[in-house]
Amino acid sequence: MDIPASLQDFSLLQGGPFLKLRRRLHLLRPGSPTLRWRLLALSLLSWLPLLLLTLLRAEPEGRRAFLLDFHVHIQLLLSLPLLIVAERYVDGRLAVAVRQLVSSELVEARSLRALDDAAREATRLRSLGFVEVGLLAVSYLLSFTHQFSEQHPEWIFAGGEGQLSPAGTWYAAVSLPIFRFLVLWWLWRGTVWALFLFRVSRLPLALRPTHPDLAGGLRFLCTCQGSFAIVTFAVACSSASATRRLSHVSPTEDPLKYALPLLALAFVALVLVFGPLLSFWLPLVRAKRRGELQFSALAALHSRDFERKWFEPQGDQQRPADTIERRLLGAAEFSSLADLGTAFDVTHRMRLFPWSRWPIIAVAAAALAPLVPLLIVDRQFLAVVVQLAQNLL
Incomplete structure (x- = not known):
């Protein structure tokens, strides 16, 4: 089946007012490495001024506090670039999923x-300008309402009165809004993709109960959703570093409480990433019910004919035993009976949710992975693992 051009060139991430602005300013040219320049520009814009302002304006204690502030370095030099790098990878996976719906004929020609x-x-939703402008406004509004406490490092403050230093002002007015905007931007694009999947689930899908993926042919959607693991990892890195900086809990005192933010993040990430696939529950139920009824009737007919031929007496009792054995060798009925049983078993085991083990593990692991270096830095990795095992077993 030919894939329409609109579906062939489907892109959920390449659009919006900021992309149009870059094109008008001639910052986006065909063949130019735009991703590399965006990565370098946003990283330097958010982090480099902090370094320069701290070195030039801060006291020695403030400089040392900035250099040892792993949270800001991880947030701006690891998490932020990962959120940018993930765009092309995730967008490519989503485009493949859309084309797969057509090429696998899950969506028939009459529903194209x-x-x-x-x-x-x-x-259209992806390109709504007021949404991205609103996300940017919310990102800046959070900076105005956010109050930095004494738990934050000294480089953020100019003195003991809680006044922001030049570096702290840049962090609150530029660096944090950029990071928050990217996180909100991903949430919005994920919402648009979830709405698209919901509309697809309401189409008359040609689900196959005998498909070996045990999901009627839809399991590739779960694999596609697993590409959001890189976004989850980026957010988890920032969350883990912030937890370590702000938490007063020692990992040896209460490991579950120490790991609670990342455990909560892993749960939320699994719900947000794989929750949209729940909309395919009803089509899968219908396909499984239809397949079980059809195969049950077909298996009954086949078993009846099989038993009539091989178990009911038709003169074979008067034949020599070696003649019957020769008839058994290469008899097609036994092979077809086994094949029919396999197909019926696949239909019976068909899942009501198009899930796959490894994408789910990948997203959960991406959310919990920053906990490992966090505990290693605190030199409590083995102690925490032992204590967690004792609490959970």
Whole structure:
């Protein structure tokens, strides 16, 4: 089946007012390494001024506090670049999933128009200018309402009165809004993708109960959702470093409380990433019910004919035993009975949720991975693992 051009070039991430602005300012040219320049520009814009302002304006204690502030370095030099790098990878995986819906004929030709409408609606929502402007406004509003406490490092403050230093002002007015905007931007694009999947689930899908993926042919969607693991890892790195800086809990006192933020993040990430696939529950239930009824009737007919031929007497009792044995060798009925049983078993084991083990493990591991270096830095990794095992077992 030919894939329409609108679905062939589907992109959920490449659009919006900021992309148009870069094109008007001639910052986006065909063939230019835009991702590399965006990565370098945003990283330097958010982090380099902090270093320069701290070295030039801060006291020695403030300089040392900045250099040892692993949270700001991880947030701006690791998490922020990962959120940018993930765009091209995730966008490519989502585009493959959209094309797979057509090439695997899960969406039949008569429903291509509806699928095309769903893709165009997703593209329209993706390109709404006021949404991204609103996200940027919310990012700056959070900086105005956020109050830095004494738990934050000394380089943020100019003195003991709680007044922000030049570096702290840049962090609150530029660095933090950029990071928050990227996180909110990913949440919005994920919402648009979830709405697209919901509209797809309401189409008359040609699900196959005998498909070996045990999900009617939809398991590739779970693999596609697993590409969001890199976004989860970026957010988890920032969350883990912030927890270590602000937490007063020793990992040996209460390991579960120490790891609670990342455990909560892992749960939220699994819900946000794989929750949209729940909309396919009803089509899968219908396909499984239909397949079980059809195969049950077919298996009954086949078993009846099989037993009539091989178990009911038809003169074979008067034949020599070696003649019957020769008939058994290469008999097609036994092979077809085994194949039918395999197909019926696949239909019976068909899942009501298009999940796959490894994508779910990948997202959960991405959320919990920053906990490992966090505990190693605190020199409590083995102690915490032992104590966690004792509490959980």
